[in-house]
Amino acid sequence: MKTRVAIFVLLIVALLVTACQPGAAGGGTIKIAILAPLSGPVPTFGVSTRDGALLAIEEANAKGGVLGKKIEAIVADSQCTPDPAVNAMNKVIEQDKVHYVVGEVCSKASIPISEIAEKNKVVMISPTSTNPTVTLNADGSTKKYVFRACFIDPFQGTVMAKFALSKGYKTAFILFDQGNDYVRGLAEFFEKAFTENGGQIVGKETYTAQDTDFSAILTKVAESKAEVLFVPDYYNIVNLVGAQAKEKGVTAVMMGGDGWDSADLDKNAANGGFFSNHYSPEDTRPIVQQWVANYQKKYNSVPDALATLGYDATNLLIAAIEKAGVDDPTKVAEAMEKLEYEAVSGKVTFDAQHNPIKSAVVLAVKDGKVSFAASVAP
């Protein structure tokens, strides 16, 4: 009996030693951890993000790595949930000794792990978390080590205002849900950019998320003769508004944000409309076409926005390490702040809050299809 216990203990010790070995012998590589929700509520987001990030690392290694060292990817499942994300973050920092993290996808998981990154002086870049507090401390100051690769929501309002004006539209009617921060943010920024650049807001109406009857509001829209109807809500509201707008004689062009981006968008109701998004595989810029081709070769599918942002986030991190010239997170964070990088989703620089300044794409809904319409610079 005693010998058995002894053997068992020995085995465990042996296992632990071997498990720790790569960590101890990892001096020759630079490790990047990828925290993605591979299980939990949004596993498809996680898989896309991971695939994009891994492709970026693979390409970098094919070119000889960074600072003369190969990059080692460490993938951890963070489940889009605070607790598992914190556990995964602690594991990659303490056990794998990584200095650089790409993740998380969801804001609610990115916020707690950004605190850990800040405390441990680990550079973190979230590919897709749009909540402002991911990169901001409670007192409003910027987290030194935390960045994001996507634009924050309200920026889309600015983009759509510029796009509407570039199309020659001068008057707009805004329809928004007062109780939804995402929708309200887009509406506010749209109004600001539209009026500052010579447009006129001829009407503004609010509704609640449970409303289905938009007849009274849409009658007012038709009466106002606005050229643009800005509805930055999710696709379900857009479907209802669009279907009733046609019936009430509204001739305005509908516009919105990435909340429209769904397979369930009623292409008939939203026909003739435009919405902003992070990326489109139909974008004609060579870097986009190169990325789509490479991704298709490796994974046999067209990359979605998440894969693209995962790829961009990883490349931004690698570029910052390259620019810093040393494997030192503090130096890398400083280099990232001054980085200028041509990413797939646009040319990126960072603002004081570590949000990227980059272009967005505008997609058109026409004859049952969603297609690329324009790329709008900030």
Added chain:
Amino acid sequence: MNSSKAVPSTPSFLDFLVRRKILGLLLLILILLLVLWKLGSELVTNPTLFLQQVINGLQLGFVYALIALGYTMVYGIVRLINFAHGDVFMVGAFMSYYAIARVQLHTWPAKVFPNLSPGLSIGIGSITVILLSMAICALVAITIERVAYKPLRNAPRISALITAIGVSFFLEYFGALNFVFSPNFITYKRPFDVTTWMVSAQGVQALQKGQAIPEKTVIFSNISIIIVVVSILLLVVLQYIVGKTKIGKAMRAVAYDKQTARLMGINVDSVISVTFAIGAALAGAAGMLYAIAFPQVFFWMGIIPGLKAFVAAVLGGIGSIPGALVGALIMGQAEVLSAAYISTPMRDAIAFTILIIVLLVRPTGIFGEAQREKA
């Protein structure tokens, strides 16, 4: 010792007002005047826009009326507020969705009689769909009544009420399952295309696609017409059934006095079943009309219209069929006109405030009769 307490203190002026319902009446008159002044000024400044909003309100009001009738009929007979009624309405909307989008039932006349004119053939097809969803809703309601309410007929009224809420939750969350209706927002496919007409001094013309509405023109669509016409038709049929047929007489008898009706040889159970079935059939029709007007179906779509229709029924006087119609039309106008002229987010608050004020003045609703005390 307690005698000093027993003597009522001199009633304050406020007490007097409340007791005499004068406060409620004053409030009602004040608000009515304010509303009339506001609406009147809007009517003068832009009569066509005002008329347009009234048309929007009518469309909504008639759909509420169909749902409200189900509440009021069931309440009139079994004194039960059937909270599952809004979800039966949801089932009706989904049934017509499946019939149109999956089975293409609305195209059967075109397949069987290819010589029919397209308008007539789609018309007959759509009527088939609405009859089908009415029939399915009636079956669902009879099942609910037999399984959930009948065993509780002699239980305290609160038990039946709680059961009704339970049935409502069951229909919603059973519908939300992936293999039933799924928890998604589903775009409803209208069986016909929307046509909009303009009415102006020049007469009636069709509004072309992408054409802006000219000045001094009121527009209305085939959807508004269909909703109003179908609703009125169903109301006339209902009025006939309740007023002129044998089963209608039996229903009135059961509503008046269940025990005596039973003694007179009326099969009370089957009368109650028929009442549930008729109410649910109207909800099924309302479900399809609502989905045509606001083309999206999902498993929670019955809650808000159900609640509004319930309020309409109470406003009109629960148990009264003309009351349900009047209450629903008031609700529709209140909602649309407050969204148009006062504040969109406040529309529900305003509609429900009207209910509170009317109940302060007339606790039985506009057409309601004072409750008879049963011996």
